[in-house]
Amino acid sequence: MxxxxxxxxxxxxxxxxxxxxxxxxxxxxxxxxxxxxxxxxxxxxxxxxxxxxxxxxWPSKDAVLLDALVHSAEAAVPVPDTGSLRADLEIFLRETFLAAGIERNRQALIAAVVAARDDPGLAGSLDDFLIRRRAALSEVLRRSHSRGELGSDSGIELAVEQAFGVLWYRILFRPAALAPADAAELAAALTAQLHGTSTGQRTATP
Amino acid sequence: MxxxxxxxxxxxxxxxxxxxxxxxxxxxxxxxxxxxxxxxxxxxxxxxxxxxxxxxxWPSKDAVLLDALVHSAEAAVPVPDTGSLRADLEIFLRETFLAAGIERNRQALIAAVVAARDDPGLAGSLDDFLIRRRAALSEVLRRSHSRGELGSDSGIELAVEQAFGVLWYRILFRPAALAPADAAELAAALTAQLHGTSTGQRTATP
Amino acid sequence: MxxxxxxxxxxxxxxxxxxxxxxxxxxxxxxxxxxxxxxxxxxxxxxxxxxxxxxxxWPSKDAVLLDALVHSAEAAVPVPDTGSLRADLEIFLRETFLAAGIERNRQALIAAVVAARDDPGLAGSLDDFLIRRRAALSEVLRRSHSRGELGSDSGIELAVEQAFGVLWYRILFRPAALAPADAAELAAALTAQLHGTSTGQRTATP
Amino acid sequence: MxxxxxxxxxxxxxxxxxxxxxxxxxxxxxxxxxxxxxxxxxxxxxxxxxxxxxxxxWPSKDAVLLDALVHSAEAAVPVPDTGSLRADLEIFLRETFLAAGIERNRQALIAAVVAARDDPGLAGSLDDFLIRRRAALSEVLRRSHSRGELGSDSGIELAVEQAFGVLWYRILFRPAALAPADAAELAAALTAQLHGTSTGQRTATP
DNA sequence: CCCTAAACGAGACGGTACGTCCGGTCTTAAT
DNA sequence: ATTAAGACCGGACGTACCGTCTCGTTTAGGG
CATH class of the missing domain: 1.10.10.60 (Homeodomain-like)
Structure with missing residues (x-):
């Protein structure tokens, strides 16, 4: 205490x-x-x-843990606005990776997944949290699009999910790869992808 | 019974x-x-x-669950070799998404994460499994590289992790987005990204 | 309410x-x-x-229960004075049995026992109550003795305790035997006993 | 332990x-x-x-305590057979008072009453126990009757209840009065009563 | 006529015991 | 030696109450 x-x-x-x-x-x-x-x-x-x-x-122990996570992790990562997609993305991911890389937070995130597994209420809360995180990153990317940096916004949602996908994969399975350099590498790749796919992504299945 | x-x-x-x-x-x-x-x-x-x-x-209940996962999911997805990066990727991801989308398998995968949380031995087994899965996809991409489809193999590892990242993110949080069309969309994006980064990652940010 | x-x-x-x-x-x-x-x-x-x-x-829940008992049961049974030991005893016991036989009162009496079990203060209050009850019956018997009905008052205290003993035994274990006829039977037996012991244990009441 | x-x-x-x-x-x-x-x-x-x-x-904590009581107290008091009502009664009561006067047993008996209050199953078990105790004393008195010591056996059941009534009254409220001398006094009074009431007890209610 | 003091309804709080559930260990009897 | 069965120790869970504490409200009665 x-x-x-x-x-x-x-x-x-x-x-x-x-x-x-x-x-x-x-x-x-x-x-x-x-x-x-x-x-x-x-x-x-x-x-x-x-x-x-x-x-x-709280209805259960897990609910307390999830609440602890959401309330603590929510305000950790700001939404940057430097005018550059690459820079914004890198800042956002670096801060996110840093926060998630702290063992306390990482454990909380994993615990939240576990907790949400069987309790629909908790699953809903966690989902809300994740939706807000995706929305935050989407905003960064959409802002870039409105600046005319990207030809199309069709790949934004998938890019967001790739970013958080890599994040969660590493939270769960590769915590060593949550360093700032890893965030930068991911930011570079996603930036390239978003620029490159502006022309021909929608030819997906012939 | x-x-x-x-x-x-x-x-x-x-x-x-x-x-x-x-x-x-x-x-x-x-x-x-x-x-x-x-x-x-x-x-x-x-x-x-x-x-x-x-x-x-088995040493514990969790070991049984993890065993159930590994033995059932291992042989589900073949490594395709059509001669086309895009086609190989799409087949691999489609089969993977399909397998992971079956509720029984999805629950097993999640249970494996839970099981590995506190038991280092199980974490090792799960890690082995995940490394084999990443290696399988890497092989597909490296084969494309050796055919000369990609200029460089520098983005392969990250692309692999993006693929499995999206997979796991959806397993955990968006099971509805594990349909074949979702796999195809992801395959298209990754193909574009790999082609794009092979020629000029530096064109990204002027 | x-x-x-x-x-x-x-x-x-x-x-x-x-x-x-x-x-x-x-x-x-x-x-x-x-x-x-x-x-x-x-x-x-x-x-x-x-x-x-x-x-x-009130200092505790048990004190409330005990208070409820004492205040309700105290004034229920009057001290009769008909001039006949047998009649006085029968009236006293009949009224006492009747009051104790009402389920509400019986539960209160039992609750008082429970309440007094661990709390010395409540035990004292209950003891006061019980002493007052014994004193009331003693008075009846002593009045008979002063009228010369009994040769000696040596058996009075024990008789009082036998009366209340039977009462409490039945309150606790045989609530069905709290009817007026049961009271009368007990009154008869105690009357005979008091008469018998007053003159001599050896004479079996002519 | x-x-x-x-x-x-x-x-x-x-x-x-x-x-x-x-x-x-x-x-x-x-x-x-x-x-x-x-x-x-x-x-x-x-x-x-x-x-x-x-x-x-055991279904509850109270059941354990009651069981502990019944199994321990059952065999404590033998049924004496000296050929004399007075002596048999005195032995039986002395042993009973002695056993009940031991604080451990007294607590167990009181706990049993409390336990039986709300649980019908426990109440049944306690009742069985009490019936067996009454039967044991009844046997002593009936044996005296068959020896011709008592004119009638009509007062036996009530005398048994007076004996156990005094016992329980003192267990609950006057533990100091459970000494051997108290048992002897009660035995004397009951002996006199049984001898005396052999003729006229049934005139109870005219 | 207002202002203080106490009692009140309400209900959150720290704490303790309850009875249930499950993990992992151990032994018996049967195969 | 392996199995089905199930008792056993340990310990976390979520519930029910106890008795304490604080709020904001209500009234009586003294200044």
Missing amino acids: SDTNARAHTGSRRNEAARAAILAAAAELLAEHGSSGVTVDRIAAHAGVGRQTIYRW | SDTNARAHTGSRRNEAARAAILAAAAELLAEHGSSGVTVDRIAAHAGVGRQTIYRW | SDTNARAHTGSRRNEAARAAILAAAAELLAEHGSSGVTVDRIAAHAGVGRQTIYRW | SDTNARAHTGSRRNEAARAAILAAAAELLAEHGSSGVTVDRIAAHAGVGRQTIYRW
């Missing part, structure tokens, strides 16, 4: 400090013990909270 | 039918209840097997 | 209506769900009262 | 040593911490047993 001093009670209003302490404890334990080492009891003890206070506000 | 008729005992030899029944039961339960609905008891009951028979041959 | 209309607030004075509602709710829930089905939350909800209003005036 | 050495496993047969250890631990904790200090976790830890092993064989 970061805060050994007792929290002030808030009467019959939800105690925001307890909420924050729970999410912080969940994130910290995740990073420290790996996702299977996180226990509701441990979260509660670490946050200096009763177990029921967790279950009063 | 699929097989109500009692299996013949095999005395002091390992009962191969039991082994097969266990893997089949694991796969079936995975497809039916999702990966958190699979328990050792259920596998044993479903396979008509004692619990110890499972633990005699 | 029996009274759906909101109680009038009483400002900074204790709300007597709330107190009564709490005791009534406790008694009602006791009779309805048995003593383990009574919770503070349920009492509060049933009485239309905040939980703290209970804890403001 | 009394036995730190690991118990031998018994395969798929119930482990009788574990059963005994559980009952012993329950009784010991009851005597040590009072009935509200007994926890399933503590019983399990004290007995060196998994919690589930308790729940596999």
Whole structure:
């Protein structure tokens, strides 16, 4: 627990400090013990909270972990706007890779996948999160298109998915390849692809 | 239990039918209840097997699931050789997407990720599997390079990871986008990217 | 809640209506769900009262239950004085058995035993109650002795305990044997015993 | 835990040593911490047993405690046969009072009452136990009757209940009055009553 | 006539025990 | 020696209550 001093009670209003302490404890334990080492009891003890206070506000342990992820990872990566597709892409991916490469975050992301596996509610929350991330990257690419850098915007959605696909593949299976240089390489390849495919992508299946 | 008729005992030899029944039961339960609905008891009951028979041959429940995956998914996708990069890529991805799109297989793949999360041994096995898959696709692309279709082989590894990245992203988060047309679209984009980067990656950003 | 209309607030004075509602709710829930089905939350909800209003005036849930018992059972049985030991005893026991035989009261008595089990304060209160009850019956018997009906008062205390012993045994284990006829039978036996011991154990009552 | 050495496993047969250890631990904790200090976790830890092993064989914590009582208290009091009503009664009551006066047993008896309150199954088990105890004392008195010591056997059942009534009243409310002398006094009074009421008890209600 | 003080309904909180579920180990009896 | 069966220890899960605490509201009664 970061805060050994007792929290002030808030009467019959939800105690925001307890909420924050729970999410912080969940994130910290995740990073420290790996996702299977996180226990509701441990979260509660670490946050200096009763177990029921967790279950009063989240339906399950996994929901807490997912919430901890979304709330912490959401604001981590800004949407750059340098005027250059290549630069914007590189910044976006570099920051994203950096954030995902931190073990604490990586564990949280994996835990979120696991958590969403069986709980439709959590799957929905995770999906929302992922949609927002894709939208953020799409915006970067669409901005480039409106500047006239790309001949067509038809390949944007797929490029976005290639970017996040590589990201998640490495989060899951190759965490060593989440360095800034890896992000730059990916940014270069996607930039080339977006420029190159502006003419003839739609001839897909003859 | 699929097989109500009692299996013949095999005395002091390992009962191969039991082994097969266990893997089949694991796969079936995975497809039916999702990966958190699979328990050792259920596998044993479903396979008509004692619990110890499972633990005699696999070190843990997760190992069974991973085994079920590897043994079933390994031989599913052949390495095509039509003489055309575009065609080879499309065939490979179409078959891969098709296999991964079957719910039973998809659940097995996800379960494998989960299983590997905390067990280094299983992570190694899964990694071996993934390396073999990447090698298979690499071979397709390298063959194209040796035919002179691509100017350089520098982008091959990244393209492979983009392909599997999109695959896994969709397995995890967008199972609806695993149709043959989606595979074709991805094949087209990657083909263009590989051709483009072979001549002039530096034309990307002026 | 029996009274759906909101109680009038009483400002900074204790709300007597709330107190009564709490005791009534406790008694009602006791009779309805048995003593383990009574919770503070349920009492509060049933009485239309905040939980703290209970804890403001009673130190624990058990104290409420014991209070409900004492206040309701105390005045139920009068001390008869007909001039005849046999008649007085019969009246006293009949009324006592009748009161204890009502399920609501019986549950309250049992709950009191349970409540007193671990809380010394409540045990003291219950003990006071029981002493008062024994004193009431003792008075009946001693009055008979002062009338000269009994040769000696040496057996009175034991007879009192036999009476209440049978009562409690039946409250706890044989509620069906709390009918008026059972009380009369016990009164007869105790009368005979008191007469017998007053003169001499050896004479079998001529 | 009394036995730190690991118990031998018994395969798929119930482990009788574990059963005994559980009952012993329950009784010991009851005597040590009072009935509200007994926890399933503590019983399990004290007995060196998994919690589930308790729940596999008993439906609830209370059932364990009741079982501990019945199995331990059953054989404590023999049925005496000296040829004298007074002597038999005194022996029986003295032994009974002695056993009930031991704090461990007293706690168990009270816990049994509490446990039986809401669980019909437990109530049945406790009732069986009490019926057996009453039958044991009845036998003593009936034997006296068949020897011709008593004119009638009509007061036997009530006398039995007076004896156990006083016993339970004191178990619950006056544990100090469970000494051998108290048992002797009760035996004397009951003997006198049985001799005296042989003629005229049934005139109860005119 | 307002202002303070206490009681009230409401309900979140820290904590403890419950009874369930499952993982992985061990033993027996049958094959 | 291998199997089916299933008891066993350990430990996490999510629920139910207890008794405490704080809010914002309501009223009575003193200044």
